Amino acid sequence: MLRNDYEGQICALARSLELIGERWTLMVIREVFLGRRRFGEMQENLGIARNVLSNRLQRLVDAGILEKRPYSERPLREQYYLTEMGLDLWPTIVTLTHWGDKYIPLPGGPPMILRHRGECGGVINDRRICERCGAEVTVREAIATEGPGLKPALAELAGAKA
Amino acid sequence: MLRNDYEGQICALARSLELIGERWTLMVIREVFLGRRRFGEMQENLGIARNVLSNRLQRLVDAGILEKRPYSERPLREQYYLTEMGLDLWPTIVTLTHWGDKYIPLPGGPPMILRHRGECGGVINDRRICERCGAEVTVREAIATEGPGLKPALAELAGAKA
């Protein structure tokens, strides 16, 4: 059998990757962080195969990372929410995103910048500390804002399609 | 073609995952962090198929995350080292490891604990800050030490084999 586990490894990294290390899984979690909670929405945004998305969502719900709640009975319509366990993946996503922006940069700069929500609005660094006020920022205190690299990247994407 | 890329995504997370998101890749990088630099060593430790390990190492070298240097000419023997780009993945590994220890704990506690190297010896938290002296710790100032969960986990592993 082809496995998604790392048998014989004791390290916590291996145990983490057994849950979120599969292709697409972290991207799906990012979608939920960005507020895209519906199946079709995620599918369209990611360009993921529907059966694979279905599989990933199911695994994430089983693992306790996502939770499925209806936003409408009759017709039954479901949405996926992050549990505490899922919200706690935010640091991982922040760190990886910073790494990507540093070493695989877009020509125009980062497409997204995390900021301290509300009054402060300071930039959040890869230790999740606000560069302006020094606060240790949590998920709920952060907000994703558009960075300088987004528009150029979108333009190029549109150009490549034509 | 089956891809390891996430076409059409602009986010840095996607770009990061294109480099280190494949199965085994992060585990290989962890091996190098732990000082296991030789092909056979990693292969044995991870229980990864040799062709897959070969593929991952090659990709990581191509991406600029690892560097291959001989530690002996005649006979030619190679070792893999982390570049700056590779060393900068340390925050990601730290964060994911903390997450795993929190949400998928071993009965005896974490098998490994990161500490501030040298005099201080304080525990490093998931913001890479030393809990004793408050320093912002970098890779080179950190050291992996045995945690309380290692021995029980090893014992159980040996028991499961018998």
Add this chain to the structure above:
DNA sequence: CATCTGGGTTTCGTGAAGCAACCTTGGTTG
């Protein structure tokens, strides 16, 4: 000269990813 060691590559079977088509439940429209 046979064997061993390190560091791979080759071959081959199985299973996951990708894609398209289909299904189900319940609106909505003419």
Add this chain to the structure above:
DNA sequence: CAACCAAGGTTGCTTCACGAAACCCAGATG
């Protein structure tokens, strides 16, 4: 009340990557 639409999947098929084992090659070792 028939036809159609939308959301949220599932099914079937093809292709490709993973896993295991065998093989290869250069140089050391007995």
